[in-house]
Amino acid sequence: GQNIDQPTEMTATEGAIVQINCTYQTSGFNGLFWYQQHAGEAPTFLSYNVLDGLEEKGRFSSFLSRSKGYSYLLLKELQMKDSASYLCAAPSGGSYIPTFGRGTSLIVHP
Amino acid sequence: DGGITQSPKYLFRKEGQNVTLSCEQNLNHDAMYWYRQDPGQGLRLIYYSQIVNDFQKGDIAEGYSVSREKKESFPLTVTSAQKNPTAFYLCASSPEGEHQPQHFGDGTRLSIL
Numbered sequence: 510g511q512n513i514d515q516p517t518e519m520t521a522t523e524g525a526i527v528q529i530n531c532t533y534q535t536s537g538f539n540g541l542f543w544y545q546q547h548a549g550e551a552p553t554f555l556s557y558n559v560l561d562g563l564e565e566k567g568r569f570s571s572f573l574s575r576s577k578g579y580s581y582l583l584l585k586e587l588q589m590k591d592s593a594s595y596l597c598a599a600p601s602g603g604s605y606i607p608t609f610g611r612g613t614s615l616i617v618h619p
Numbered sequence: 620d621g622g623i624t625q626s627p628k629y630l631f632r633k634e635g636q637n638v639t640l641s642c643e644q645n646l647n648h649d650a651m652y653w654y655r656q657d658p659g660q661g662l663r664l665i666y667y668s669q670i671v672n673d674f675q676k677g678d679i680a681e682g683y684s685v686s687r688e689k690k691e692s693f694p695l696t697v698t699s700a701q702k703n704p705t706a707f708y709l710c711a712s713s714p715e716g717e718h719q720p721q722h723f724g725d726g727t728r729l730s731i732l
Binding site for chain 1: 652654659660661662663664667707709715716717718719720721722723724725726728
């Protein structure tokens with residue numbers, strides 16, 4: 510199966526920019542998802558990347574480098590409500606079902 | 620409004636008891652999934668189903684069972700064989716195929732009495 514690695518926890522200041530990294534196994538790569546999950550709630554879809562480059566969606570952007578097995582989620586103009594866990598997920602081995610990383614807990618402080 | 624509904628929100632299980640978690644979706648999605656989430660952990664796949672009357676084991680299927688008699692419904696039974704059932708259980712659905720994001724229910728938190 511897939512092996513997803515992302516940092517456990519990050520902290521940032523309100524109004525700042527933060528980058529959350531994710532590495533994955535490149536073998537059989539078939540796209541990468543980012544989800545946001547507030548404590549005790551359901552994950553919600555943020556972005557999907559299958560081609561190299563940066564995809565921008567408002568304050569959130571996601572980047573992919575297939576050759577390096579690397580992605581990041583960039584959050585700009587951080588708000589307190591952005592405090593959440595950010596899950597990186599990718600399928601592998603010809604399956605379309607993603608394997609999830611452990612999630613990065615982002616704490617935004619004033 | 621289309622969505623995916625899990626019930627109950629909280630559930631308590633006694634020793635030796637089987638309990639069933641409900642998951643219903645009205646998104647007309649073919650594929651449905653059950654995940655388990657432990658504190659500080661990612662989501663681990665228990666079972667998934669790509670079509671009615673068919674389902675496949677995920678990474679941690681032991682001690683769990685499912686059925687898929689209707690497209691809209693994918694209940695999960697936590698059996699007494701699951702010795703450590705305390706966790707947050709998430710149901711999801713998606714259109715079948717690549718590049719499709721999953722839509723999640725609000726989860727059921729299961730605890731042992």
